[in-house]
Amino acid sequence: GESVGLHLPTLSVQEGDNSIINCAYSNSASDYFIWYKQESGKGPQFIIDIRSNMDKRQGQRVTVLLNKTVKHLSLQIAATQPGDSAVYFCAENSSGNTGKLIFGQGTTLQVKP
Amino acid sequence: DGGITQSPKYLFRKEGQNVTLSCEQNLNHDAMYWYRQDPGQGLRLIYYSQIVNDFQKGDIAEGYSVSREKKESFPLTVTSAQKNPTAFYLCASSIGGPTEAFFGQGTRLTVV
Numbered sequence: 001g002e003s004v005g006l007h008l009p010t011l012s013v014q015e016g017d018n019s020i021i022n023c024a025y026s027n028s029a030s031d032y033f034i035w036y037k038q039e040s041g042k043g044p045q046f047i048i049d050i051r052s053n054m055d056k057r058q059g060q061r062v063t064v065l066l067n068k069t070v071k072h073l074s075l076q077i078a079a080t081q082p083g084d085s086a087v088y089f090c091a092e093n094s095s096g097n098t099g100k101l102i103f104g105q106g107t108t109l110q111v112k113p
Numbered sequence: 114d115g116g117i118t119q120s121p122k123y124l125f126r127k128e129g130q131n132v133t134l135s136c137e138q139n140l141n142h143d144a145m146y147w148y149r150q151d152p153g154q155g156l157r158l159i160y161y162s163q164i165v166n167d168f169q170k171g172d173i174a175e176g177y178s179v180s181r182e183k184k185e186s187f188p189l190t191v192t193s194a195q196k197n198p199t200a201f202y203l204c205a206s207s208i209g210g211p212t213e214a215f216f217g218q219g220t221r222l223t224v225v
Contacts, residue, residue, distance in 0.1 A: 031211055032211035032212070034213060034214075036216075041219070041221075042218055042219065043119075043203055043205075043216035043217050043218045043219050044156070044203070044216045045216070046213050046215070049212075049213055051211075089155055089156070091156075093211040096211075097209065097210045097211070098144075098161065098163060098169075098210075099144050099146075099161070099163070099207050099209050099210050099211060099212065099214065100146070100158055100161060100171070101146075101156075101158075101214060102158075103148075103155035103156040103157075104155050105153075105154055105155045106153075106154070106155055
């Protein structure tokens with residue numbers, strides 16, 4: 001069945017280093033992907049998204065890479081800060097215009113001072 | 114300010130009782146969604162609605178019910194048929210189609 005998965009449950013990085021969070025998806029028909037950040041006890045917040053006709057998109061300190069050949073998505077965070085500590089989820093839309101998102105299990109990012 | 118509001122933040126329910134979680138948005142979004150999140154896990158879709166007076170089951174709809182009588186509101190009822198209702202419930206809205214969904218701050222439901 002459809003699934004969106006993350007390679008590592010926890011990622012620990014030093015403050016100031018770059019972070020890379022990975023995600024694998026199984027549905028080659030998915031046309032839209034999105035990364036969310038969730039802090040403890042709060043709702044997910046949008047970070048960045050990418051459509052299937054692109055392979056890279058940059059935001060402020062974040063970059064999303066999409067490799068459709070191997071069905072892989074990654075989130076890169078430059079100069080990681082303590083405020084980046086959270087759980088990161090990737091999600092995919094594979095159901096056309098319904099807007100339903102399928103979420104991965106999440107990766108916890110821990111930033112060491 | 115536009116946004117999506119869930120209430121209450123914390124909710125306690127006795128076994129056998131129905132309980133309704135509120136979700137209101139003033140973003141003028143057509144689509145609204147309810148997700149359930151269990152500890153250490155991702156979000157799973159309960160119900161979604163693409164337009165007023167219409168809604169569809171998600172992946173884990175059993176034991177839940179919804180209504181969409183107004184564009185701004187999408188309440189979720191957790192019924193006594195839901196055997197394991199303790200979880201964090203998240204409501205979201207979007208303009209529809211493959212696009213960003215905006216989330217509320219969640220309601221943590223605990224069965225006592």
